[in-house]
Amino acid sequence: MTSNLSRSPAETGQHGPYSTVAVIGAGAWGTALALIASKAGRAVRLWGRNAQDIATIGNTGQNLRYLPGIDLPRGVTATADIETALSGAECVLIVTPSVTLREICRQMAPHVAPRVPLVLCAKGIETGSGKLLSEVASEELPGHPIGALSGPTFARETALNYPTAVTLAFPFAQADRRDPRAAPASRLALSLGSENFRPYVSDDLVGVEVAGAVKNVVAIACGMMTGAGYAENTRAALITWGIDEMKALAEARGGRRETIAGLSGIGDLTLTCSSTTSRNMHFGVQLGSGIARENVFDGTPVVVEGEVNAISVVDLADRIGLDMPVCRAVNAILHEGADLRRTFAALWARPITGENKFLNLALENPAGTPG
Incomplete structure (x- = not known):
């Protein structure tokens, strides 16, 4: 015994x-x-x-x-x-x-x-x-x-x-x-x-962990757009897309999509993407307003989880063949030298698809690809 x-x-x-x-x-x-x-x-x-x-x-x-x-x-x-x-x-x-x-x-x-x-x-x-x-x-x-x-x-x-x-x-x-x-x-x-x-x-430990990692990256995206002068419509779209990316990654790693509807998903994402009290949101606002990376937070060294998570989330998505355009956009801006406005414009220029994933639809976007 x-x-x-x-x-x-x-x-x-x-x-x-x-x-x-x-x-x-x-x-x-x-x-x-x-x-x-x-x-x-x-x-x-x-x-x-x-x-x-x-x-x-x-x-x-x-x-x-x-x-x-x-x-x-x-x-x-x-x-x-x-x-x-x-x-x-x-x-x-x-x-x-x-x-x-x-x-x-x-x-x-x-x-x-x-x-x-x-x-x-x-x-x-x-x-x-x-x-x-x-x-x-x-x-x-x-x-x-x-x-x-x-x-x-x-x-x-x-x-x-x-x-x-x-x-x-x-x-x-x-x-x-x-x-x-x-x-x-x-x-x-x-x-x-x-x-x-x-x-x-x-x-559902996997779902809760995935939600926490992705929400920091989406918060940087919302901050960037706010700092660059965009308004509430834009932020609401990014939050919605971010939720979808959370669900997709959670499910792909063995978590449950419904977990994302809870406090660790929508709850945390809503808070983090709505206030510059959030370090990730504040970081994005500063970058979006044109402040150089070395000068954000008045030059004080500050750990920004989403800055590192942008790399790891996109890397994980690539490993499992998952499309995460918002996280990919943030990673491109932070770590690959991509232009902020062009990168985010490309999000809106993607092919038009059905909101319901069971609707197999892809239409050419009249906006085209931003130059």
Whole structure:
């Protein structure tokens, strides 16, 4: 008979919230999630690689670099030592940029306890391999339940306790379906949920991950068009096409199209494409208005997930033979030197097709191909 030490939480029938949460990544979103977990009654360890920032959090009770003016509860312990952060943690939220995920997982590997659930809170696809972030984490930290938290969330609004809803997605094993309350996604929802933070549980990890990666690229497209002087009609069309590209890629990777209709898809895309509070949208607005790449954000180095994701999303689409014209346009402008106005004009000059994909129709566009 298998001992309890080698069985998952679902198999041992454990229910209820996790008591101790480690948050790996002390940027704005990581800090906001640490605050949310503490408000929900958890003991929280917040890890950041910048020892000076961590010391400031300890001395002031605020993350002055990323969330100034917002006090962290006493239940949040900030540390620059990853072993200390992970010691005794019953679940881990990984909130570092997608491009650093593999490196961070390798740093975590010696210190995270076996079978502890890992929640990916960044969004992207690994450049070069075309792998989803859950696949990257599974390679580096095998044996752990791995899921994702995603949805329409600005860090400051979440930290200020404005009502917020998110999706928590994990694959459901047979034991999870027999006893859903013991599934990692359910226990994490209880660990983070509170009066103004409402998680929903999903078993479509692929769909949620694809939505998060693609929405950042579409947000840059909307920002570019706004910065270039186009109006709301244009942005609405890009959002609609972006949703279609999300659905197509999710389905091609084994996810479900209906997931895109939820918080991690339409919800997150609507938020990100509608406000320059979004880093991706703001980045696109600056580029569209003619600001050189090296001068965006006043020259301050800022990680823009969609800038990297544009490469990886298009690369993945090419690998599986999928047409994603909006993402391809953004990638061409950002990384191939394409002219912004000509590239977006070409989107409108594509052959006229049926909106319903079952209508097999392709007509020559009277607009022709832009010169």
